[in-house]
Amino acid sequence: MPQHTKxxxxxxxxxxxxxxxxxxxRKKQRKTEERFSILEEIxxxxxxxxxxxxYIQMKxxxxxxxxxxxxxxxxxxxxxxxxxxxxxxxxxxxxEKSFGFKQHDHLICNDCGHVHExxxxxxxxxxxxxxxxxxxxxxxxxxxxxxSCTLEDCPHRIKLxxxxxx
Numbered sequence: 001m002p003q004h005t006k007x008x009x010x011x012x013x014x015x016x017x018x019x020x021x022x023x024x025x026r027k028k029q030r031k032t033e034e035r036f037s038i039l040e041e042i043x044x045x046x047x048x049x050x051x052x053x054x055y056i057q058m059k060x061x062x063x064x065x066x067x068x069x070x071x072x073x074x075x076x077x078x079x080x081x082x083x084x085x086x087x088x089x090x091x092x093x094x095x096e097k098s099f100g101f102k103q104h105d106h107l108i109c110n111d112c113g114h115v116h117e118x119x120x121x122x123x124x125x126x127x128x129x130x131x132x133x134x135x136x137x138x139x140x141x142x143x144x145x146x147x148s149c150t151l152e153d154c155p156h157r158i159k160l161x162x163x164x165x166x
Contacts, residue, residue, distance in 0.1 A: 009043075009044075012043065012099070012100055013040060013043050015099070015100075016039060016043055016082050016097075016099050017036060017039060017040075019080065019082060019099065020035070020036070020039055020076075020077070020080060020082060023076070023079075023080035024076070027076075029076065032069075034063075034064070034065045034066075034069050034073070035069070035073045035076070037058070037063060037065060038054070038058070038065060038069070038070055038073045038074070038077075039073070039077065039082070041054065041057070041058055041063075042054070042077070042083060042095070042097050043097050045097065047096070047115075048086065048094040048095065048096045048115045049094060049095055049096070050092055050093070050094055050095075051070060051071055051074060051093070051095070054070060054074075054095075055067050055070045058070070074095060078095075081098060081099070082097065082098060082099050083095050083096065083097055083098055084096055084097075084098040086106070086142075086144075088106065088108045088113075088115065088144055088146075094115070102119060103119065103124070103140075103141075104117045104118060104119045105117070105118055105119070105120070105123065105142070105143035105144070105145070106118075106143070106144045106145070107144075107145045107146075107147065108144060108145070108146045108147075109147070109148060109149050109156060110146055110147060110148050111148050111149065112149075112156045114149075114156035123141070123143065127141055
């Protein structure tokens with residue numbers, strides 16, 4: 001990783017830790033090592049993740065964090081807007097870090113569940129126009145498009161048993 005990128009990542013991590021610390025103070029919640037290790041683990045990821053996957057990844061790294069602490073900490077991180085919770089049409093929620101990241105939307109593959117992020121500034125124009133039209137102050141939006149990837153060599157594509165034989 002280039003030195004500049006690493007420095008920016010460390011600065012962002014310090015900033016989110018400070019925001020979380022302040023939030024915990026305001027809510028009269030304990031500031032524990034486990035909560036901050038969960039925050040750090042999330043902010044080193046670059047994907048959408050499920051709670052159980054985060055918990056297992058942390059356990060595999062030797063963390064002593066409990067499953068309940070992961071769930072409870074994620075709730076706190078969502079409340080203070082450091083993490084966004086998504087329901088992409090499934091029963092299992094997925095999460096992503098959100099501090100300092102631009103508004104974006106999602107394409108969800110029906111075949112494998114892979115999440116593709118995209119940003120199109122025209123959506124912001126539509127949002128402003130709709131807000132004006134209905135005299136509504138829009139605070140956020142979420143656009144999720146579901147479909148199937150048509151790339152034959154898609155690395156996320158799940159092969160059917162009949163396809164694995166060829």
